[in-house]
Every structure is written in C-alpha cells, then in structure tokens.
Amino acid sequence: MDSMRDRFAATTTRLLDEDPSLAVVLAEISADRFEQAGRDHPDRVINVGIREQLLVGVGAGLALAGLRPVVHTFASFLIERPFEQVKLDFGHQDVGGVLVSAAASYDWPAGGFTHMAPGDVALLDTLDGWTVHVPGHPDEAETLLRHAVAAGDDRVYVRLSEQANTSPVKVDGEHFRTVKEGRSGVVVAVGPMLDNVLRATEGLDVTVLYATTVRPFDAEALRAAVGPGPAEVVIVEPYLAGTSTGEADTALLDVPHRVLGLGVGRAELRRYGQIEEHLAAHGLDAVSLRGRISGFLSLPEGGA
Amino acid sequence: MTTTANHAYGYTDLPELMGLMTGDEKHSPAATSTLDALWVLHDRVLRVSPETADDPGRDRFLLSKGHGPMAYYAVLTAKGFVEREWLTGFGSYDSPLGHHPDRTLVPGVEIASGSLGHGLPLAVGTALGLRAQRLSDPAVWVLVGDAELDEGSNHEAIAYAGPAGLERLHTLVIDNASATWARPGGIAARFEAAGWSAVTVDGRDHEALYAAFTAPHPGRPHAVIARVEPKTS
Numbered sequence: 001m002d003s004m005r006d007r008f009a010a011t012t013t014r015l016l017d018e019d020p021s022l023a024v025v026l027a028e029i030s031a032d033r034f035e036q037a038g039r040d041h042p043d044r045v046i047n048v049g050i051r052e053q054l055l056v057g058v059g060a061g062l063a064l065a066g067l068r069p070v071v072h073t074f075a076s077f078l079i080e081r082p083f084e085q086v087k088l089d090f091g092h093q094d095v096g097g098v099l100v101s102a103a104a105s106y107d108w109p110a111g112g113f114t115h116m117a118p119g120d121v122a123l124l125d126t127l128d129g130w131t132v133h134v135p136g137h138p139d140e141a142e143t144l145l146r147h148a149v150a151a152g153d154d155r156v157y158v159r160l161s162e163q164a165n166t167s168p169v170k171v172d173g174e175h176f177r178t179v180k181e182g183r184s185g186v187v188v189a190v191g192p193m194l195d196n197v198l199r200a201t202e203g204l205d206v207t208v209l210y211a212t213t214v215r216p217f218d219a220e221a222l223r224a225a226v227g228p229g230p231a232e233v234v235i236v237e238p239y240l241a242g243t244s245t246g247e248a249d250t251a252l253l254d255v256p257h258r259v260l261g262l263g264v265g266r267a268e269l270r271r272y273g274q275i276e277e278h279l280a281a282h283g284l285d286a287v288s289l290r291g292r293i294s295g296f297l298s299l300p301e302g303g304a
Numbered sequence: 305m306t307t308t309a310n311h312a313y314g315y316t317d318l319p320e321l322m323g324l325m326t327g328d329e330k331h332s333p334a335a336t337s338t339l340d341a342l343w344v345l346h347d348r349v350l351r352v353s354p355e356t357a358d359d360p361g362r363d364r365f366l367l368s369k370g371h372g373p374m375a376y377y378a379v380l381t382a383k384g385f386v387e388r389e390w391l392t393g394f395g396s397y398d399s400p401l402g403h404h405p406d407r408t409l410v411p412g413v414e415i416a417s418g419s420l421g422h423g424l425p426l427a428v429g430t431a432l433g434l435r436a437q438r439l440s441d442p443a444v445w446v447l448v449g450d451a452e453l454d455e456g457s458n459h460e461a462i463a464y465a466g467p468a469g470l471e472r473l474h475t476l477v478i479d480n481a482s483a484t485w486a487r488p489g490g491i492a493a494r495f496e497a498a499g500w501s502a503v504t505v506d507g508r509d510h511e512a513l514y515a516a517f518t519a520p521h522p523g524r525p526h527a528v529i530a531r532v533e534p535k536t537s
Contacts, residue, residue, distance in 0.1 A: 023436055025429075043436040051460035054425045061429015064414070066360060067436060069429075084419065085457070089426060092416050094408050 004141040004160035009033035027055040029073040056082040060089035075101035075117035096153035104161035106278040118264035131156040132215035134191035139168035147173030163192035176221035180208040185232040185297040193236045200289035219251030229255035237263040260296045313382035321378035324391035339375040341530045344513040368423020369449040370404040385412030421455025431473040445474045451483040466499025473525040481534040495527040507532040
C-alpha cells in the first residue's frame with residue numbers, strides 16, 4: 001500500500017495538470033516527490049528551501065494573487081514553527097489555502113521529538129475558520145485532499161500520517177460515519193485510530209463513529225448517536241488527548257454527558273523505536289484502549 | 305495631483321491630512337519617515353487607482369511596517385482611496401482606520417499589517433503568483449523598516465528572492481537607523497549579497513527617490529533604501 005504522503009504527491013501532481021489556479025509550495029520536504037510536477041509546471045511548484053516562515057507567507061501571498069496554494073512540510077514545521085504566519089498571513093489577511101502536513105504525532109519515532117507534532121490540531125483550534133481533515137487511509141487522504149483543493153477560498157488543514165487503517169471508509173469531507181452500533185456508549189475514532197478502536201470494542205455493546213473531518217466537528221452525528229442521554233462518549237484521537245472534548249461538550253450541551261478524551265499524552269516521551277511502541281506507551285494500542293474504554297463505560301472487558 | 309469628489313490633493317496637503325488624525329500638523333521626523341517615499345511611489349510610480357484597486361493587472365503596494373500609518377492613510381486619502389472624513393475617526397471603534405491597517409477594512413490596502421516580518425514573504429508569494437498567471441506587467445512593492453529587517457522571516461525572503469530572480473519584486477526600506485544592532489556593511493550590501501539590485505538614496509529627495517524607484521534591474525529584484533533622519537533625533 002502506498003502511504004498517504006505518496007498519495008498526496010501523486011494526487012496533487014494530477015491536480016496541477018488539471019487546475020491552472022493550483023500551486024504547491026514546499027520547503028525541501030517531499031521535494032523529490034514533486035520533481036516531475038516541477039518540470040511540467042515550473043511556476044506553480046515552488047520550493048523555497050529550508051525556510052518555513054517564508055513557506056507559509058509565500059502560500060498566503062499566492063492566495064492574495066488569486067491562486068489556490070497547497071503548502072506542505074512536516075507538521076512541526078508547518079504549524080508550530082511558523083504559527084504566527086498561519087494565524088496572520090492566512091487568517092488575518094482573510095485568504096484561504098490548503099496546508100498539508102506529514103510526520104503527524106510520531107511517524108518517525110527514531111527521529112525523536114523534534115519531528116513529532118501531537119499538538120498541531122489543538123494549536124489550530126486557537127484560530128478561527130480552519131477545516132481539519134484527518135484521513136485514516138491513503139484513499140481517504142486522496143478524497144479529502146480533493147475536497148480541500150476544491151473548497152473555494154477556505155482554509156483547510158490536511159493531516160497525513162504513516163499510520164493507516166487496513167481498509168478505507170467512504171468519506172465525504174464533512175460527516176462522521178457510523179461503523180458500528182450499540183447501546184452502552186459512543187466511541188468516536190479519528191482517522192488512523194479506527195482499526196485499533198474496532199479491535200478494542202469487539203464484542204462491546206457500543207456505537208463507533210468514524211471521524212476524518214474533525215473541524216467543523218459533526219455535532220449532529222454525535223447528538224444522533226447518543227440519543228436522549230445521559231450520554232457517555234469516548235473520543236480516540238491520534239494527536240493530543242482531549243483535543244476534541246470541548247467540541248463534544250458543546251455538541252452535547254443539552255444532554256447530561258461524560259466525555260473521555262484519549263490520545264497522545266502531553267508529557268514528552270523521550271523514546272525512539274517504532275510507531276507501535278509509541279501507540280502502546282500512550283495507551284492507544286487495541287489492548288490498552290479496550291481497558292480504558294470498558295473502564296470508563298463500566299463494561300466487562302471481555303464483552304457482553 | 306489627484307482629483308477626488310471635492311478636492312484636488314497634492315504633496316503640500318499631506319501634513320493637514322495627517323493633522324486630522326493626530327490633531328497636530330507638526331510631526332516628529334519618525335512619524336513622517338515614510339511620507340516622502342510613499343508620496344513619490346503613489347504619485348509617480350505605482351499603476352493603481354481606486355478604479356483599478358481590484359484589477360488583477362494592478363501594481364501592488366504592501367505596507368509591511370504597519371506601525372505609524374498616518375502618512376500612509378494621508379497618501380491614500382490624497383489618491384482617492386480613503387475618504388477624508390474617515391481620518392478624524394483614526395483609531396476609534398467605528399473607524400476602518402486603525403493604528404495598524406486592515407486590508408479588509410480599507411480600500412487600496414493590500415495587506416493587513418502590524419506584526420513585523422510578514423510583508424516581504426507575502427510580497428514574494430504575490431510576485432510568484434502573478435508570474436504563475438503570466439501577469440508579467442504588475443510590479444509588487446513592499447515597504448519595510450530598517451529594524452524590521454532584523455526579523456528572520458525577512459532574511460528568508462531576501463535570501464530566496466534574489467536567486468529566484470523575482471524581477472517584479474521591489475522592497476522599499478525606510479532607514480531611520482532604528483535597528484538596535486546595525487547591519488554590518490549596510491543594508492544595501494545585505495540585499496546585494498543575496499543577488500538583488502540595490503540603491504541607497506536620500507529619503508526626502510523626491511527626484512532621487514523617483515530615479516531609484518524606476519532604475520532598471522533586469523533579472524533581479526530591486527531594493528531601494530531610503531535614508532531619513534535617525535529615529536532618535
């Protein structure tokens with residue numbers, strides 16, 4: 001299976017051929033994947049070198065000139081390092097663009113914490129008007145990327161990861177999908193967390209919603225899933241734990257509810273190794289999730 | 305001279321227009337550091353008017369140094385973008401004219417600025433965007449302060465734009481010697497080392513400014529360093 005990042009390059013290369021208003025801005029990362037596109041469209045595939053503030057400013061400048069920019073690098077360097085550029089050059093200027101990250105929370109654990117960005121979605125939550133897509137499979141990444149590029153002058157963040165589910169789900173760039181129905185609680189699985197959540201909830205009488213577009217948050221889907229309440233909701237996110245609990249609280253304002261936010265811990269984990277080892281360390285592997293979800297919902301871990 | 309509804313404004317009207325914002329027609333040099341360069345640029349160089357403010361083929365002027373925008377608003381008023389009546393409300397809740405300009409509130413304002421170090425990268429992107437659309441005619445101008453050049457984002461932009469050969473990009477540096485740590489070798493040298501065309505002029509001399517603004521610079525971006533009185537004088 002190709003990775004989401006491979007699919008991003010292939011899809012964007014095709015979109016550059018189809019849409020003369022599209023431009024890609026890079027800061028060396030993934031530049032090798034855009035060599036052919038750069039030869040075909042030298043004015044619309046722009047590599048600014050290792051300059052991330054310029055990367056984001058240039059993207060917004062392209063938007064000011066009437067183009068649709070796709071701006072790409074690792075999440076740490078796309079959202080965290082040039083955060084004021086993201087806030088002002090897109091938000092305050094009131095222009096749109098598509099930010100596409102790679103490396104996610106710990107796609108390269110051996111590379112250490114400098115290349116990990118579990119706080120990216122929480123950071124974007126401090127800004128207004130960003131759509132956030134978190135695909136869980138390369139096919140979903142392609143679909144959501146196409147939505148993002150076609151979304152007029154909207155500001156869209158597409159968070160790509162090396163973690164992926166085995167099978168794609170049909171996603172529409174807007175709604176959560178119900179992948180399993182039950183009566184004893186609702187578990188929202190975000191993007192690459194779906195496979196582990198489904199394994200963790202095997203035999204448990206719970207509803208599982210699958211979310212790949214987390215901002216705007218599909219409040220309606222969550223309200224429909226919990227019914228009249230009282231509601232018990234677990235959100236399993238591949239980034240900072242609790243990032244979306246506020247959204248769930250707001251969605252359930254009129255329903256008595258408890259929400260458990262599971263995700264990457266805030267404490268820096270000074271470990272290298274493999275993705276699976278980091279998932280386990282943060283309690284996001286299937287076995288850990290089963291214990292934490294069952295405990296919160298007061299269900300026997302063995303299932304009904 | 306530009307004719308607006310009721311009045312034809314020239315350079316000599318600018319102090320009075322600025323006075324409407326501050327209640328004072330005598331400004332310190334620092335408050336007017338940009339005035340002459342802005343006037344010559346808008347009066348004689350930039351090809352943009354209120355009628356063409358949304359034309360893709362217009363010249364762009366990006367005020368990056370958003371602090372102290374009275375001279376900017378006065379010039380925009382003189383050129384018919386901003387209504388004279390707006391000036392007296394400067395900085396008030398109901399006024400579109402803030403102490404930093406907002407592109408969504410003021411006609412003719414290309415970027416919202418205030419935070420230093422954003423205009424030049426945005427100008428680089430705008431120049432790239434125009435080039436990608438085969439709009440080779442419009443010029444992109446960005447005004448920065450000498451101390452603003454300390455921002456790392458500007459170093460990124462200068463270092464990229466020269467080798468990238470962004471011929472339609474122009475940076476106007478108002479140098480009132482306000483940087484705490486002056487640039488060794490001078491500001492022009494910094495641009496030249498990065499492959500720019502650069503010229504340093506007296507920022508109060510209108511003919512010298514005009515000559516610097518219109519100097520040919522084939523294949524390279526162009527920087528004009530306009531020296532005015534030191535901020536501390």
